[in-house]
Amino acid sequence: RKEVEQDPGPFNVPEGATVAFNCTYSNSASQSFFWYRQDCRKEPKLLMSVYSSGNEDGRFTAQLNRASQYISLLIRDSKLSDSATYLCVCKAAGNKLTFGGGTRVLVKP
Amino acid sequence: DARVTQTPRHKVTEMGQEVTMRCQPILGHNTVFWYRQTMMQGLELLAYFRNRAPLDDSGMPKDRFSAEMPDATLATLKIQPSEPRDSAVYFCASGLVLRQGAFYEQYFGPGTRLTVT
Numbered sequence: 697r698k699e700v701e702q703d704p705g706p707f708n709v710p711e712g713a714t715v716a717f718n719c720t721y722s723n724s725a726s727q728s729f730f731w732y733r734q735d736c737r738k739e740p741k742l743l744m745s746v747y748s749s750g751n752e753d754g755r756f757t758a759q760l761n762r763a764s765q766y767i768s769l770l771i772r773d774s775k776l777s778d779s780a781t782y783l784c785v786c787k788a789a790g791n792k793l794t795f796g797g798g799t800r801v802l803v804k805p
Numbered sequence: 806d807a808r809v810t811q812t813p814r815h816k817v818t819e820m821g822q823e824v825t826m827r828c829q830p831i832l833g834h835n836t837v838f839w840y841r842q843t844m845m846q847g848l849e850l851l852a853y854f855r856n857r858a859p860l861d862d863s864g865m866p867k868d869r870f871s872a873e874m875p876d877a878t879l880a881t882l883k884i885q886p887s888e889p890r891d892s893a894v895y896f897c898a899s900g901l902v903l904r905q906g907a908f909y910e911q912y913f914g915p916g917t918r919l920t921v922t
Contacts, residue, residue: 739896739913740848783848791836791902792861793911797847 699723700796702784709774709803716770717799719784726794728787729760729767733780734798740783743769774803807831809914811897817920823885826917828897829878837880838898838911839865839872848896854880855902887921894918 702719709715721729729746744751746758746767757770771778784796810829818824830837839851852862852872862872869888874880884891898911 739915741913742910790861791855791900791909792850792853793838794850795840795848 697722698797699794700784700786702782702796702799704797705800705802707799707801709771709778709801711774711776711803711805713774714770714772715774715801716768717782717801718766718768719796719799720764720766721784721786721794722765723786723788723794724765725788726765726786727789729758730785730787730793731756731758731767731769732783732785732795734783735780740795743782771801774801776803776805779803807912809897809899809912811895811914811917813917814915815918815920817922818887819922820888821886822921823883824887824891824919824921826882826895826897826919828880828882828899828914830880830897830899831912832878834899834901834912836900836902836909836911837874838900839880839882840896840898840913841893842896842916843893851882851895887919889921892919892921 731743732740733743734740744753750759755772759768781798781800783798812827836855838853842848851865857874871883894916896916897914900909900911
């Protein structure tokens with residue numbers, strides 16, 4: 697079993713709709729959580745951190761559920777430019793990041 | 806703006822040949838990471854350095870892979886001899902860690918797309 701698991705998708709989303717997806721992690725010692733975005737044939741880039749209280753950045757909302765060991769990402773009012781692979785990332789003690797396999801999102805007109 | 810650079814961007818080589826990939830971290834960053842990404846395995850950490858010292862290379866096949874930081878502006882990843890299963894995209898990332906456990910962002914380079922035939 698992988699340490700960080702994601703539904704690979706793709707999630708086909710009509711433009712303007714809302715999409716949400718989760719990521720589960722197995723290492724209960726994980727301390728910090730992030731969502732990275734990766735466009736096709738590009739490098740991953742930090743989208744947002746995930747805080748215990750949940751946090752919002754524009755149309756993006758991230759939530760953390762430590763009891764059930766999952767984090768979520770919700771995208772409201774989807775844009776065509778939101779089409780990408782979203783990587784869930786966990787950090788335990790130290791500076792190592794563990795990446796999930798990614799969830800592919802396709803926003804269609 | 807500051808970016809991580811990697812060379813070469815693409816490399817096609819024959820099995821058994823040596824491959825050297827280079828990375829220039831963002832000036833002032835004190836941590837450097839090497840990752841490998843494949844469709845099957847996703848993004849895997851191979852090795853990382855802090856202040857040029859290797860901290861963890863447990864994800865790297867020791868018999869054929871080696872990672873070094875000859876100086877603060879250059880990190881290298883070598884594969885010798887290369888095998889077809891090494892075909893992947895190799896990313897370098899750098900970040901600035903001011904204290905243990907502190908949050909920081911890892912900035913990724915554009916990657917080296919390696920094909921071993």
